[in-house]
Amino acid sequence: MSKQRFNLNRAQVVDGNFVDFVRGLVARGVVRGGGDVVDDATGLTAGDLRELFESQVVVRHQDIEARLMRARDEGFYTIGSAGHEGNAVVGRVTRHTDIAFVHYRSGGFMAERSRKVPAIDFVRDTMLSFAASTEDPISGGRHKVWGSKPLFVPPQTSTIASHLPKAVGAAMAIPRAVRLGVDTGMPRDAIVVCSFGDASANHATAQTAFNAASNAAYRHLPVPLLFVCEDNGIGISVKTPSTWIEASMRNRPGLEYFQGDGLDLIDAYRATKLAVETCRAERVPVFLHLRTVRLLGHAGSDAETEYHSWAEIEANEARDPLLASAKLVVDLGVMKPAEVLEMYEGVRSRVADASRYAATTRKIDSIAEVVSALAPDSPDDVLKEVGRIVSREKRVEVFGDEEHLPENGPARHMAALINQGLHDLLLKYPEATLFGEDVAKKGGVYHVTTGLVKKFGLARVYNTILDETTILGLAIGAGQVGFLPIPEIQYLAYYHNAQDQIRGEACSLQFFSNDQFRNGMVMRVAGWAYQKGFGGHFHNDNSIAALRDVPGLVVACPSRGDDAVKMMRTCMAMARVDGRVSAFIEPIALYMTKDLYEPKDQAWSFGYPAPGESIALGEGAVYHDDAGDVTILTFANGVCMSLRAAKELREAHGICARVVDLRWLCPLNEVFIAEQAVASGRAVIVDEGRRTGGVGEAILAVLQERCGGNVSVRRVVGVDSYIPLGGAANLVLPQDRDVVVACREIMGGAKPSGNKKRPTRTASRG
Numbered sequence: 150m151s152k153q154r155f156n157l158n159r160a161q162v163v164d165g166n167f168v169d170f171v172r173g174l175v176a177r178g179v180v181r182g183g184g185d186v187v188d189d190a191t192g193l194t195a196g197d198l199r200e201l202f203e204s205q206v207v208v209r210h211q212d213i214e215a216r217l218m219r220a221r222d223e224g225f226y227t228i229g230s231a232g233h234e235g236n237a238v239v240g241r242v243t244r245h246t247d248i249a250f251v252h253y254r255s256g257g258f259m260a261e262r263s264r265k266v267p268a269i270d271f272v273r274d275t276m277l278s279f280a281a282s283t284e285d286p287i288s289g290g291r292h293k294v295w296g297s298k299p300l301f302v303p304p305q306t307s308t309i310a311s312h313l314p315k316a317v318g319a320a321m322a323i324p325r326a327v328r329l330g331v332d333t334g335m336p337r338d339a340i341v342v343c344s345f346g347d348a349s350a351n352h353a354t355a356q357t358a359f360n361a362a363s364n365a366a367y368r369h370l371p372v373p374l375l376f377v378c379e380d381n382g383i384g385i386s387v388k389t390p391s392t393w394i395e396a397s398m399r400n401r402p403g404l405e406y407f408q409g410d411g412l413d414l415i416d417a418y419r420a421t422k423l424a425v426e427t428c429r430a431e432r433v434p435v436f437l438h439l440r441t442v443r444l445l446g447h448a449g450s451d452a453e454t455e456y457h458s459w460a461e462i463e464a465n466e467a468r469d470p471l472l473a474s475a476k477l478v479v480d481l482g483v484m485k486p487a488e489v490l491e492m493y494e495g496v497r498s499r500v501a502d503a504s505r506y507a508a509t510t511r512k513i514d515s516i517a518e519v520v521s522a523l524a525p526d527s528p529d530d531v532l533k534e535v536g537r538i539v540s541r542e543k544r545v546e547v548f549g550d551e552e553h554l555p556e557n558g559p560a561r562h563m564a565a566l567i568n569q570g571l572h573d574l575l576l577k578y579p580e581a582t583l584f585g586e587d588v589a590k591k592g593g594v595y596h597v598t599t600g601l602v603k604k605f606g607l608a609r610v611y612n613t614i615l616d617e618t619t620i621l622g623l624a625i626g627a628g629q630v631g632f633l634p635i636p637e638i639q640y641l642a643y644y645h646n647a648q649d650q651i652r653g654e655a656c657s658l659q660f661f662s663n664d665q666f667r668n669g670m671v672m673r674v675a676g677w678a679y680q681k682g683f684g685g686h687f688h689n690d691n692s693i694a695a696l697r698d699v700p701g702l703v704v705a706c707p708s709r710g711d712d713a714v715k716m717m718r719t720c721m722a723m724a725r726v727d728g729r730v731s732a733f734i735e736p737i738a739l740y741m742t743k744d745l746y747e748p749k750d751q752a753w754s755f756g757y758p759a760p761g762e763s764i765a766l767g768e769g770a771v772y773h774d775d776a777g778d779v780t781i782l783t784f785a786n787g788v789c790m791s792l793r794a795a796k797e798l799r800e801a802h803g804i805c806a807r808v809v810d811l812r813w814l815c816p817l818n819e820v821f822i823a824e825q826a827v828a829s830g831r832a833v834i835v836d837e838g839r840r841t842g843g844v845g846e847a848i849l850a851v852l853q854e855r856c857g858g859n860v861s862v863r864r865v866v867g868v869d870s871y872i873p874l875g876g877a878a879n880l881v882l883p884q885d886r887d888v889v890v891a892c893r894e895i896m897g898g899a900k901p902s903g904n905k906k907r908p909t910r911t912a913s914r915g
Contacts, residue, residue: 154459157452159445160213163231163466167209170472171479171489179482187481188415191422195483200264201241201414202474202484205234206493207272208256209471210500215279216449223508224279226293227449230256232442233379235411235470237261238418239342239437242425243375246335248301248319248630249342250312254379255295258344259302266299273503280507289522289663290513296662301335303629304661309349311653313358313376314622315629315668316343317434320374321365322627324432328608331580333630340428341626344377347394348384354618354649359401361619362434366403371432375424376404378436379411381443386456398436405431411439412470414477442468522664524701525727528765534722535763539577544760547576547604555757562754564597564740566710567717569757571598571635574721575605578633581721583610585620585637585673594639595675595740617643621650621672628668629658633724641676641734642690655730656701667728671720678837678872678882679738679786689872691882694842696732697815703731703766704815708739708788711755712812715764723766734814736785745789746796753789767818769811771825776805778902779892780825782848783835784811787883791835794888803901806833806892814844822848823855831861831899833891837883839867863891 153162181187183196212231218224230236233254240261243249251258256275263271277285278293287296287304296304305312320341326333333339349355358376365372380394399406405427409420417439424437442465446453453462478484484492513519541554548554548569555569575581583601585593589612592599602610613620617638624634638644644651651672658666678691696704705720707713713735723729745752772792779798781791791808798804809825811817826832832852836845845864852860865888868881 174479174486176485181482204237204260206496214500214504230254231444235417238421242421247340250316251344276503276507282510298665303666310352310355315625317358317361318623318626320372324371340373347380347389357618363403372434373432374434375428376436379441381441385447405435408438411441523660530726531722536761538760560754563710570714581633583635617647624670625668634670638674642687648695652699669724669728671731673733676734677736686871706734718763772808776807778805779831780829781808781833787835793885819851826860831895834864836866863895865891
């Protein structure tokens with residue numbers, strides 16, 4: 150190896166090392182047939198071992214070819230599996246119906262799992278993925294991902310442990326599905342496989358997943374989850390202490406620990422078989438620790454010489470698992486050295502042929518094609534789904550009797566109507582589950598979920614541990630195995646603790662799988678400000694910027710109870726029909742609000758909308774739609790505020806303002822916004838969020854692009870500040886008076902119309 154010491158092309162070196170090494174091997178006298186057992190402890194046969202070795206060789210040549218493709222500008226991804234090829238044993242021992250969330254060095258696993266579905270051409274498919282080809286069967290050319298619909302492998306990109314919480318969610322959902330009769334598409338004894346590296350195991354998201362799985366097992370809940378830690382001792386350039394993973398995971402409560410040598414196929418097979426059997430039979434979380442080595446650097450662009458000496462690089466290359474496997478198959482009489490080289494070069498040719506073909510295929514060439522799988526939108530089918538009504542008899546059974554059907558009851562505030570709406574939705578969707586902190590017996594902090602657990606049981610309405618990453622991970626995993634989750638995030642600011650679960654995992658799934666995998670859900674979030682007596686940024690948060698920039702996410706925000714029920718019906722229908730992920734923001738300050746203009750006027754109490762009624766995505770509401778002086782564009786708490794301001798403007802100043810409730814904050818209905826602004830030529834944006842990063846900025850951009858100089862605009866927004874305690878909160882949040890002042894200012898010297906009609910409400914999608 151020393152003659153190649155200073156060769157920076159380590160793929161070339163490793164390739165040459167293998168060929169030279171095999172040429173130096175000496176065949177043993179014994180010759181084994183494919184059915185001969187080579188390991189009595191596991192029953193591993195010579196045929197099994199030969200195929201495992203071949204999978205390792207396939208993945209190695211794919212890694213080498215990926216670098217050649219990159220040099221030719223024909224490929225776009227060089228993070229490979231070199232040194233980790235031993236994970237092929239996990240693909241061998243598990244079933245292809247065990248859903249798997251894998252990391253980016255899982256080529257060996259995928260090669261072996263592909264054998265279980267003969268129609269799959271793993272070599273061709275992988276090279277198509279490297280080339281970003283539209284023929285790539287998993288992502289359609291959007292990214293190089295390991296994934297396959299027939300192999301039950303949802304796509305993963307270069308994640309840093311963000312996939313672990315949803316693996317826990319899927320594992321906990323499988324036994325729940327058996328209990329509830331939800332079809333997961335997997336056998337009843339299926340397990341979940343989740344692989345990651347040693348460096349990722351330190352990430353807060355990984356620790357969340359380990360904790361959640363351990364906590365559940367500690368409480369004797371079934372969690373059939375196989376964690377596979379492929380420990381190569383380094384994270385890009387930062388070393389992991391050699392005993393750290395074992396020391397931190399071996400004695401974790403509720404978590405079974407197994408260790409194997411990922412550089413030795415037989416030892417790895419023994420450990421993996423025992424780990425899988427334990428997980429499947431006992432339905433417990435298992436931590437399989439496979440020791441591996443990283444070859445060829447972190448990726449093709451990684452200059453490993455910056456942090457490793459030449460001696461260290463060569464020492465790692467000497468531990469190449471393909472060298473060990475070649476020696477193993479020769480020593481056991483499974484293959485002769487010449488046969489090894491013949492197979493090695495044959496695979497090289499297959500990979501090169503597939504690479505040449507992939508380079509000739511079409512690549513994505515339009516925006517429409519890029520985003521086609523991101524956010525499916527089938528409004529007619531969604532409307533039809535909303536109109537699918539549960540029988541009256543079943544509803545009477547849930548609500549008690551005819552008299553207690555909510556549509557027969559009195560007008561009520563938002564919290565009560567949402568509660569009734571959730572009863573209806575859980576009845577309509579037997580695959581729906583609702584969960585979060587305190588949602589069961591307590592009924593949530595604001596009692597919005599009161600009574601649901603009594604009606605639908607702990608299998609469908611349950612409390613989680615106090616961790617938002619876990620809550621959303623449970624939702625994503627459950628969504629991927631057939632459930633319709635309704636996770637609750639207790640306060641808007643708590644979402645920020647776990648936002649990558651929505652951005653990086655939930656909303657990316659359809660994009661990276663070409664809409665083959667879905668995890669539709671409705672994330673309920675209690676939010677916004679104006680809570681009297683609360684300060685700080687946790688209980689009085691007024692920012693949804695981290696939601697609005699998530700591609701494909703629907704952000705719904707009702708201002709009144711009947712709207713909330715109808716919008717939630719739409720969100721659930723979109724989750725079921727199109728796999729959409731929605732954030733349903735419920736204004737805390739409006740939960741119990743009954744009055745609008747004066748105490749006990751009951752003007753903000755509403756009747757329960759009849760089953761089947763809904764508000765379509767993008768459909769806004771217009772109050773006083775014949776008013777032509779000024780248009781107030783707003784949402785949530787801003788609607789009540791603006792209606793009160795409009796009343797004062799009309800009665801005290803003769804100014805007639807139409808008040809527009811946007812309802813849907815992402816995606817914004819740009820046509821509708823522009824139409825309402827043009828109707829008066831003057832627009833006041835009332836945004837309870839902050840000046841920077843608020844919805845108001847987006848509305849301003851819409852008006853500029855669509856209306857140009859034809860509409861005068863003012864903003865009433867919150868101050869760029871955290872919210873202080875007590876009355877000081879009103880100093881940084883918009884108030885009724887601010888809206889009045891802004892409307893009068895924008896009128897300037899214009900003559901008011903003097904229209905004195907009372908507000909009416911119409912709806913429009915634009």
